Amino acid sequence: MKIIMLIDMDYFFAACEELRHPELREKPVVVGADPKGGKGRGVVSTCNYLARRYGIHSAMPISMAYRLKPDAVFLPVDYEYYEEMSRKVMQRVKEFATRFEQVSVDEAFIDVSGKVDGYDSALSYAKELKESVTKSYGLPCSVGVSTNRVLAKMACEAGKPDGIMLVKEEDGAKFLAKMPVGKLYGVGKKTGEKLQGMGYKSIGDLARANPVNLVSEFGSYGAEIYRSANGKGDDSVVENYEVKSIGRERTFQEDTSDRDEIRRQIISICKEIKTEIEKQGFSFKTITLKIRYPDFTEQLRGKSLGHYSNDISQVEDVAIRLFERYVEHGERIRKIGVRISSLSKKGGQMRMSDFAN
Ligand SMILES: [Mg+2]
Incomplete structure (x- = not known):
């Protein structure tokens, strides 16, 4: 049995x-x-729990937040500072992990199967991790503990704020059953609405669906959400925290949902990466797409090729596929980035100076 946590x-x-x-x-x-x-x-990126009491929440138009509480403290996004704090926290989280996968600036999945023995020990390990982060950096966090990513994520959400929640594999489906279908991890707004329209109101409804109907509607993604609704799913944690990487990003002049434009930018980023890897003689194994939304939240989605390659068309293919898979139609984006990592260099070992960029 694997133990997966989301912090x-x-x-x-x-x-x-x-x-x-x-x-x-x-x-x-x-x-x-x-x-x-x-x-x-523009929109609210994040607010504290006191602001939430007034009905303010992330992604809400800032003008609305202002109407709800004009004398709240409004601050601009200082992304560099948050990233610096994130690096410190994530370094600590990594020390607790057998495998570590950061999925956004403030979220990481870890596989701790090698560090714990059973649910009880997993729970105390999660406490230890949470305390270590909170005491060292003074930042609150929540931890979800289970046997796969979906349940770990859903447990973490349910335990928020400042919580730890364990969901055993055998309790997974029951734990999810009463929640609205749109809350299921991996189901975005559009898919959520579509599922509602098909008559699936709760995750339990989805769990009892005929999977054939879901597959004919959504393809392989339909099979995936069916498994998720039943508390089953991916238990892999893919190491992505690589200092050794080459990446480029583009910020759009205005937030955009124009998919042709986004694809063009991905291709143009890949051209720059191509120039860089040819100059340096690198091969790579892992490709990561970074998406930043108007509210400054980010998604990192990666794929490992399983072998070294220096073929940039693979980077393009993978990056565009990740984009199609994870960004819904109509969703606006602020910034897009592509990064290659797990690098290897012909003719000997790499030096740290190879990575200064
Ligand atoms: Mg968070």
């Missing part, structure tokens, strides 16, 4: 702001676009 920092950007300005702890804090006295455009 997710609570209201991360706002928590980072509270950390450097402790006087904010007693106030509603909203990190995001400039509200400009209620006329501002």
